[in-house]
Every structure is written in C-alpha cells, then in structure tokens.
C-alpha cells in the first residue's frame with residue numbers, strides 16, 4: 001500500500017482548548033478522501049499554534065474521525081526516530097511544531113519524516129509561506145504534488161493578477177507591513193483600493209485626519225499612496241466615546257474628540273463600498289472593517305451582506321475576516337473563501353510562496369538517495 005505524507009493546515013482557532021471553527025479541517029477532506037480512494041495509507045502532517053504554544057492534536061484527531069467516519073491512528077508527541085506500523089488507513093502525526101526541526105527547517109528531521117512515506121502531497125497552501133521542513137524540504141526528499149485545496153487557492157487567487165475591471169480591492173485588519181506590498185502591487189491594476197479597519201486609522205492619521213485615541217501604527221506612508229485617487233479611506237466611523245457608541249462623519253475633523261476610539265466603519269462608508277461593488281467585476285477582500293472581537297461587527301457584516309448583491313467574482317480571505325463571515329453565515333455571498341491568512345497576502349504580493357517554489361522543484365535529494373542504493 002502506497003504511503004502518502006499529506007501536509008494539511010489544522011491551525012484552527014481554539015476556545016478553552018476546543019476547536020472553535022473546523023473550516024480548515026473540512027477544507028482538507030477532498031484530498032484526504034481522494035488518496036484513500038486511490039488505496040493509499042494517508043499520514044497527515046499538521047501544525048497548530050496558539051500564543052506561541054504548540055498544543056497536542058487530539059482534538060483534531062477526534063474531529064477528523066467524526067468527519068471521515070473512520071478510526072484515525074495517532075503518533076502522539078514528538079516524531080519517533082523510526083517509522084511505526086499502523087492498521088488505520090489515516091494516521092495523524094501530533095503537532096509537527098512539537099519538533100524543533102520543523103521550524104528550524106532541519107534536513108535530518110525532514111529525512112526522519114520522509115522515511116514514513118513514499119510520496120508527498122502539500123495541501124497546506126495557508127502554511128506555505130513558511131520555510132519549514134514539512135513545507136520546503138519534504139518536496140526535495142520525495143516525489144510530490146499539490147493537493148486539491150492548494151490548487152483551488154492558487155487558481156482563484158491568481159485570477160487577481162489579471163482582473164476584470166472594475167476591480168475593487170478591500171483591505172482591513174491591521175499590520176501595515178504585511179499589507180503595504182499589496183497596495184504597491186495592486187495600485188496600478190485595481191480601480192479602487194479601500195483601506196479600512198485599524199489599517200484605515202493609520203492611513204487617516206498619516207493623512208492628517210484626527211483619529212482621537214485610536215491606536216495607529218508608527219509608519220510613514222508615502223505621499224504617492226496617500227494622495228492616489230484610487231486609494232479610498234473610510235468616510236465615517238462607529239466610535240466609542242467614553243462608554244457610548246456613536247456614528248460620526250470623519251469630515252470635518254473637528255467631529256473627532258480626543259479620547260475617541262474608532263472601532264468600525266460607518267454606514268456612509270458601507271454605502272460607498274456597496275455602490276463600487278455593484279459596478280465591480282472583481283472584488284478581493286482581506287481584513288475586517290471593525291474590531292469584531294469587541295462586538296464592533298456592523299461594518300464587516302454589512303459589507304459581506306452588500307457583496308452578496310454584487311455579480312462580481314468575489315474572493316475573501318484572512319483568519320478573522322473568514323471567521324466573522326462564517327459566524328454571520330454569509331459564506332454563500334462569495335465565490336471563493338481562502339483558507340490563507342499570511343499566505344494569501346504573500347501570494348498576492350509576490351505571485352509565489354516558498355511552498356510553491358519547493359513543489360515546482362525536482363525531488364533532488366530523493367534521486368540522489370536512489371542512486372546510492
């Protein structure tokens with residue numbers, strides 16, 4: 001029986017140690033089932049990280065057993081030095097990040113892992129921006145291919161490299177440094193780039209608008225970007241003034257008081273985005289418009305609802321954004337929901353990922369080992 005090492009991404013949100021959203025696990029099922037139907041024994045490699053800790057994957061194992069209706073073998077703890085035999089057709093390695101060699105991209109660790117299988121499949125697009133052993137070294141050690149989810153991700157996201165117009169790009173959330181390369185890349189191909197969320201506050205403040213006491217990142221945004229007519233910023237906001245929620249127009253700036261906290265986009269901003277979305281042929285969205293975890297969900301939900309009325313090809317991604325859309329049960333409003341967070345951003349900015357480059361290469365070390373036999 002062929003043994004397939006299948007890299008999946010089970011980096012799911014946890015609540016009190018329980019899996020709070022099984023989206024990524026479900027998204028891996030088609031590739032797992034495909035290899036089972038082909039008669040393979042499937043060894044799943046996955047990671048999970050929460051606040052710098054690497055929890056065990058027992059929960060993911062139980063979830064998987066329920067979803068597949070099969071018993072799933074489990075390699076508890078660190079990877080043993082030699083492969084073990086399992087009767088189960090699906091076997092899950094415990095959190096691969098329990099092994100320091102994974103993040104260190106250590107070749108001898110990768111060789112120990114590769115010894116478990118004859119073939120490698122990467123279906124963890126959303127972890128493929130990491131130069132980790134199970135992502136970039138296994139393809140050198142084993143013949144390989146990409147899984148279905150991986151292919152769907154690259155196929156759908158690549159469409160934005162040659163978008164139909166008008167193309168509306170919506171960016172929210174935080175972390176300027178991860179989103180700035182996207183703004184540079186899409187400034188010429190997008191017809192409008194809306195910047196909202198915490199990122200929007202950083203832009204507003206750089207432009208000289210008042211944002212009260214809202215947190216902003218200490219970055220210098222170029223004048224070229226700030227004054228570009230394609231870059232749109234929120235027109236109004238839901239803010240917290242003392243303990244009161246208020247909807248306030250951002251112009252005139254005197255509307256904003258010291259101590260105000262801008263936590264969400266307001267209705268006029270959503271209306272502008274809805275009008276643009278109605279005319280758009282392509283819409284790409286990453287990052288929430290408000291602080292959803294503090295209950296400021298209005299902008300994110302209203303935008304997801306408005307996008308449902310647009311006939312554009314619509315793709316959304318980013319961990320918090322997708323979690324919010326799933327909570328609102330508005331998945332149907334999108335043509336594709338990316339499992340990627342950082343990987344989606346990096347792929348869009350660079351057109352490739354370390355995991356993609358690794359899959360495109362030959363299994364060089366595997367061939368060398370064969371020659372020696």
Ligand code: 3PG
Pocket residue numbers: 009011049126127130340341342343
């Ligand atoms: C993700 O959640 O974006 C991927 O699983 C990568 O996780 P990481 O940021 O812990 O490497």
